[in-house]
Structures are given as C-alpha cells and as structure tokens.
Amino acid sequence: MLRQTKQREAILRVLKNTRTHPTADSIYQKVKGELPHISKGTVYRNLKVLQDTDQISELKIQGSLSRYEAKQEAHYHFRCEKCDRVIDLDEPVNQQLNDQVGRRTGFQILYHKIEFGGLCRDCMLKWSKKQF
Amino acid sequence: MLRQTKQREAILRVLKNTRTHPTADSIYQKVKGELPHISKGTVYRNLKVLQDTDQISELKIQGSLSRYEAKQEAHYHFRCEKCDRVIDLDEPVNQQLNDQVGRRTGFQILYHKIEFGGLCRDCMLKWSKKQF
DNA sequence: CTACTTGCAAAATATTTGCGTTATT
DNA sequence: AATAACGCAAATATTTTGCAAGTAG
Numbered sequence: 001m002l003r004q005t006k007q008r009e010a011i012l013r014v015l016k017n018t019r020t021h022p023t024a025d026s027i028y029q030k031v032k033g034e035l036p037h038i039s040k041g042t043v044y045r046n047l048k049v050l051q052d053t054d055q056i057s058e059l060k061i062q063g064s065l066s067r068y069e070a071k072q073e074a075h076y077h078f079r080c081e082k083c084d085r086v087i088d089l090d091e092p093v094n095q096q097l098n099d100q101v102g103r104r105t106g107f108q109i110l111y112h113k114i115e116f117g118g119l120c121r122d123c124m125l126k127w128s129k130k131q132f
Numbered sequence: 133m134l135r136q137t138k139q140r141e142a143i144l145r146v147l148k149n150t151r152t153h154p155t156a157d158s159i160y161q162k163v164k165g166e167l168p169h170i171s172k173g174t175v176y177r178n179l180k181v182l183q184d185t186d187q188i189s190e191l192k193i194q195g196s197l198s199r200y201e202a203k204q205e206a207h208y209h210f211r212c213e214k215c216d217r218v219i220d221l222d223e224p225v226n227q228q229l230n231d232q233v234g235r236r237t238g239f240q241i242l243y244h245k246i247e248f249g250g251l252c253r254d255c256m257l258k259w260s261k262k263q264f
Numbered sequence: 265c266t267a268c269t270t271g272c273a274a275a276a277t278a279t280t281t282g283c284g285t286t287a288t289t
Numbered sequence: 290a291a292t293a294a295c296g297c298a299a300a301t302a303t304t305t306t307g308c309a310a311g312t313a314g
Contacts, residue, residue: 003268003313025304044304046269058277062245065303078239091233101223101248107210110250111135115193116233119241135293156278171296176279178294197278264275 002053006096008046010034016055021067021077021086061086061115062075076114089116134185142166144202147188153209153218154200193218193247208246213238214255221248 010031012020023031028043047068050056059067061079067086076089098109119127144161146154154162160175179200182188191199193211199218208221230241251259 001268001314003293005269005313009272019141025179037271037272040303042270045306058194060194062190062192078233078237078241080239081242089233098248098250099159101210101221102250104223106253107212107248108251108256109210110213110244112248114244114246114265116230116239116241116244118234118256119240121238124196124240127136133289133293137288137294171298172278173280173297174295177281181294208297217310 001048007031007035007038007042008049011043011046012050012055012103013070013071019088019091021059021061021069022066023065025065027068030106076116078116078118078120079121080123081117082119082127083122087120134181137175137212139163139167140168140181142170144182144187145179147200151220153191153193155197155199157197159200191218194249206221208248210248210250210252212252212255213249214251214259217252219252244253 011027014027014030024043024047028038028040029048031038031043047056047058051058054071056068056070058076059069061067061077063079063081064084064086069088073090074093076093077088077090078089079085080087094112095098097112101107101112102109146159146162147246156172156175156179159179160172161168163170163175175189179188179190183190186203186261188200188202191209193199195211195213195217196218201220204220206225208223209226210219210221212219213215226244228245233239234241235242
C-alpha cells in the first residue's frame with residue numbers, strides 16, 4: 001500500500017502550484033526550501049510513483065530535460081524557442097483523432113500529445129524591437 | 133565551413149537506411165561496424181551538427197532516450213507501449229493547425245508534432261492470445 | 265509491528281568537453 | 290596551410306540503486 005509522506009506531498013504540491021512544468025532538479029530545489037534534508041533520490045523515486053499512480057505526467061519536450069506537471073484535463077503544449085518556456089494551451093483537444101488514427105492503422109490508440117513550437121508573444125516583441 | 137567526413141556521412145547514412153528511430157548509442161554501435169575507431173563524442177557532435185543543418189531531427193518520445201531520424205516530409209509518430217517501437221504514420225499532417233493555434237494564442241507557431249501512443253498490431257495479437 | 269520510504273552515498277547512464285593529432289578543403 | 294573534425298579520456302550531468310534507519314498505517 002502506498003503511503004502518504006510529507007516528501008511525496010510536498011512534491012505533488014509544488015507541481016499543483018506552478019504552471020512552469022519544472023524539471024526534476026528544479027522540483028528538488030523548490031522542495032528543499034520546505035524540507036531541507038530531502039534527497040534527489042527521493043524526488044526521482046516519488047516522481048516515478050506519482051506517474052505510476054497517474055497523479056502527474058512527464059513531458060519530453062524538444063530541447064530540454066524531462067519536465068513534470070500535475071495531471072489535469074487533457075491539453076496541448078507550446079514551447080517558445082527563444083525563452084524555452086512551456087505553456088499550456090486552451091486549444092480544444094481533438095477527441096476523434098485517436099479513433100481516426102486507430103481505424104486507419106489498426107493500432108489501439110490510447111493517447112496523443114501535441115507539442116507546438118515557435119515564439120511566444122513576449123519574445124516576438126523583444127525580437128521585433130531589436131530589428132529597429 | 134562544414135566538412136564532409138566519413139564519420140558524418142556514415143551517421144547520416146545509418147539514419148537514412150533505417151526506420152527504427154535509433155538512439156545515439158545504437159547509432160554508435162551501427163557505425164562502429166563500418167568505422168571501428170569512431171568515438172561516441174564524434175557521434176554526439178555530429179548528431180548536433182546534423183540537427184543544426186536540418187538534415188536530421190531529434191525525437192523526444194515518452195519513456196525512452198532521445199531518438200533520431202533523417203529529415204523527411206512532415207509526419208507524426210506512434211509509440212507502442214508494449215514493445216516500445218516508434219513507427220512513422222502515414223496520417224495526413226494537419227497543415228492548418230499551426231495557423232489556427234497561432235491566431236488564437238497570438239504566438240508565432242513554427243511547427244507542431246504529434247505523438248500517438250498505444251498498442252501496435254503485433255502486440256495486440258500477442259496480448260490477446262495470452263487471455264485464452 | 266510491518267514494510268514502504270527516506271537520506272546518503274556509490275554506481276550506473278548519458279552527454280559534453282579539453283587537447284593533441286588527423287584530414288578536409 | 291588553415292582549421293574543422295577526430296579519437297581518447299576525463300569531466301559533467303542525470304538518474305538509479307543498495308542499505309541502514311525512520312515512520313506511516
């Protein structure tokens with residue numbers, strides 16, 4: 001039976017209270033503020049447990065280490081190539097896509113994820129200013 | 133100016149001749165058959181150069197190390213959760229999606245990638261046999 | 265009490281880098 | 290020749306793991 005430890009709670013809380021999709025190391029840094037003796041091993045082990053119990057998910061985004069987020073409704077991600085931020089999109093999720101591809105391929109499709117990439121508004125502004 | 137070395141050529145050739153989306157290490161292993169003295173540093177350095185010159189692309193797929201593929205027409209990927217293979221899909225690419233999301237978010241969208249996940253046909257068969 | 269978790273440290277992986285040498289242009 | 294690229298080995302991440310001690314249930 002899984003136990004509820006303050007380390008595990010703290011890690012989950014950090015993820016529920018941010019929208020930045022932090023890496024394992026930055027989760028470790030944040031939790032250390034609250035639990036100074038926590039070890040990285042504990043962070044990695046708990047990230048794994050939380051994934052296995054479907055409370056968080058891992059994001060493998062272009063050009064960065066794995067990031068994590070607390071599980072929410074399905075949504076897509078956008079990554080800014082300049083500032084490297086990862087932003088949750090409101091864009092509606094294409095519910096039929098899985099069935100569509102499943103029918104055409106004969107595979108059993110359980111999920112799909114989309115990563116958009118480009119420039120966020122902040123970076124577009126900064127960049128365009130530099131042109132003049 | 134970039135030079136054309138046999139190491140770089142061999143790495144690119146390996147990627148052009150496979151559909152398996154190999155990892156850096158398995159590329160290293162394959163190229164070693166042809167160039168026994170090649171080093172891993174050379175493989176990593178060349179994978180970077182080939183990406184920067186847009187000849188190959190890196191795939192960050194759920195539950196595995198980075199994989200690589202020679203650049204082709206845009207396409208989506210499917211990952212089997214049982215055998216962990218990554219398969220290129222014929223599925224048509226949604227060309228309007230970038231503009232659509234760009235309009236709604238105000239971001240400049242340069243690309244999008246989709247990863248589907250589930251069970252491939254082979255694994256569905258194996259798995260269903262085990263039920264009886 | 266039991267056994268899941270932790271902290272710590274060491275080990276295992278993965279990737280990058282410094283440097284003297286090789287080889288492409 | 291000039292210098293990009295290489296091989297090798299050492300240096301850096303990054304992640305996993307063994308183990309004795311701590312603690313939730």
